[in-house]
Amino acid sequence: MSERSFVVAVVGATGAVGEVLLTLLAERDFPIGELRPLASERSVGSTIRFAGKDVPVQLAEPSAFDGADFVFFAATGSLSKDLAPEAAKRGAIVIDKSSTWRLNDDVPLVVPEINADALEKHQGIISCPNCTTIGFVMALEPIRRAAGLRQVIVTTLQAVGGTGKPGLDELEEQKAALRSGQPAVPKVYAAQIADNVVPLCESFRDDGYSTEEVKLLHETRKILGMSSLDVSMTCVRVPVPVGHSASILIETETPLSAAAAREALSAFPGVEVMDDPANNIFPTPADVVDRDEVLVGRIRKDIGSDRLWIWQVSDNLRKGAATNAIQIAEAMISRGLR
Ligand SMILES: NC(=O)c1ccc[n+]([C@@H]2O[C@H](COP(=O)([O-])OP(=O)(O)OC[C@H]3O[C@@H](n4cnc5c(N)ncnc54)[C@H](OP(=O)(O)O)[C@@H]3O)[C@@H](O)[C@H]2O)c1
Structure with a gap:
């Protein structure tokens, strides 16, 4: 430099x-x-x-x-x-x-x-x-370059570290409370997060979407320069300290095999493919902590359509x-x- x-x-x-x-x-x-x-x-x-x-x-x-x-x-x-x-x-x-x-x-x-x-x-x-958007678009862009994007459906599973120190503290406090037989009192989140899954990140808007979901939609469109890209999303908070995950279903403009998607993802800077179902190899939040790469696995054709499934994980505090x-x-x- x-x-x-x-x-x-x-x-x-x-x-x-x-x-x-x-x-x-x-x-x-x-x-x-x-x-x-x-x-x-x-x-x-x-x-x-x-x-x-x-x-x-x-x-x-x-x-x-x-x-x-x-x-x-x-x-x-x-x-x-x-x-x-x-x-x-x-x-x-x-x-x-x-x-x-x-x-x-x-x-x-x-x-x-x-x-x-x-x-x-x-x-x-x-x-x-947003920390969720970054991992998501890093996984979408190689697919877009290979075959275009028509529609994307995503469910995110977001770590408490995405809410900063208050989120990390809340998970630890609630785990300790539950261990000692006390109730887990929610302060940062709308419901108990320890031993639980909460289908709300940030707060609800009048239309039933969360503010986090709408950020994911608009930011994705802006970064990819696709102002009308069809993205449907649900963001979920999970009791994981660090590492956001996303399960993504992608409809491309032209057909793309799982093998070609794997190749496109592997060749993209900052993305690493971890995908070997025969040996139970796939990325998890624990694999990505303290790593800069966005990890992608579970790359497969949808059983009922031409669409592709991928599973993506990134460290929300690092690349996110x-x-x-x-x-x-x-x-x-x-x-x-x-
Ligand atoms: N956590 C993530 O994964 C993540 C990812 C992407 C983006 N972000 C965004 O990054 C930002 C920081 O998030 P975080 O997770 O690091 O939060 P955090 O752990 O709660 O830290 C907040 C920081 O902001 C400082 N701060 C708060 N109010 C302030 C004020 N009035 N004047 C000066 N400093 C003030 C705090 O200083 P004190 O220690 O003095 O209070 C602390 O250093 C947020 O905008 C968040 O949305 C977070």
């Missing part, structure tokens, strides 16, 4: 995504001259360990962006709404993990393996898709969040956009 080094701020550095982001910035040797971990007043005074040093956490406020090259936002949607324009106004490239800017026409929504060209039109703020955000910054640098 470049010989230059950059001033990098991370808003939400103490959160689930922020922590992974810091780990990956170090792991990927991102060229950092100065790191500014930012969070709320609750965390000011604490430090985070980065590259062998304790770095103090500062308050996320406009002046913290002075002179920054890249500002990663991994906090709340309302904070991104208020502060991302402040960072962009000061000349920083904002890479936002919240849903706030994703469907804004002036904001590229980018998965670098798929639509890095969209970065060229950026106006300071770049959005990272931190990895994708850093890949965007890396692509900006390699394209000379910063």
Whole structure:
């Protein structure tokens, strides 16, 4: 990469995504001259360990962006709404993990393996898709390139880590409560999550869909540049700490055999096929934790039609969040956009 080094701020550095982001910035040797971990007043005074040093956490406020090259936002949607324009106004490239800017026409929504060209039109703020959308489109794009897409039906099984630290804490608290004969009291989710499955991610809209489901639909269409792609979706929360899964039924424009789909998926950067039914080989969330690749298995023709089934798993904190955000910054640098 470049010989230059950059001033990098991370808003939400103490959160689930922020922590992974810091780990990956170090792991990927991102060229950092100065790191500014930012969070709320609750965390000011604490430090985070980065590259062998304790770095103090500062308050996320406009002046913290002075002179920054890249500002990663991994906090709340309302904070991104208020502060991302402040960072962009000061000349920083904002890479936002919240849903706030994703469907804004002036904001590229980018998965670098798929639509890095969209970065060229950026106006300071770049959005990272939802953690579920990223794994989903990474599995769809190779199929689309091979045979086009006509219709997609998906059920997602989403880890509690997708709700950040509060989700992870709730699962552990409820498991402990159930072990000691106490009731599992839901706070983050609408129903008990320990030893259970909840067919609701985020909250319901008036039409009976959840906000998460509608994000998955619109973000997929925007990233793939297919504004009327037929996607039907149900998003389900499962008691898994990290790793979102999806069971996907795909109708292609032209016929595609399972073998050809396997080949297209294997050849796509960032996708790894784990598919050997004879030996019980398929990907699970436990296989994907701490991995950047999107894993795909159970590739098979539908028994009753020409459609294809696939099963996809990705680490929601890595490729679903931190990895994708850093890949965007890396692509900006390699394209000379910063
Ligand atoms: N978890 C995932 O898999 C995932 C995946 C993709 C996208 N996202 C998105 O990424 C963002 C972060 O999610 P997360 O899961 O990491 O959440 P989290 O674990 O709850 O962490 C939230 C972070 O935001 C900070 N924060 C909250 N309110 C703040 C405020 N008013 N001012 C400054 N900092 C504030 C917190 O700082 P304190 O420690 O000081 O409270 C903490 O660092 C969200 O927009 C989420 O939708 C999450």
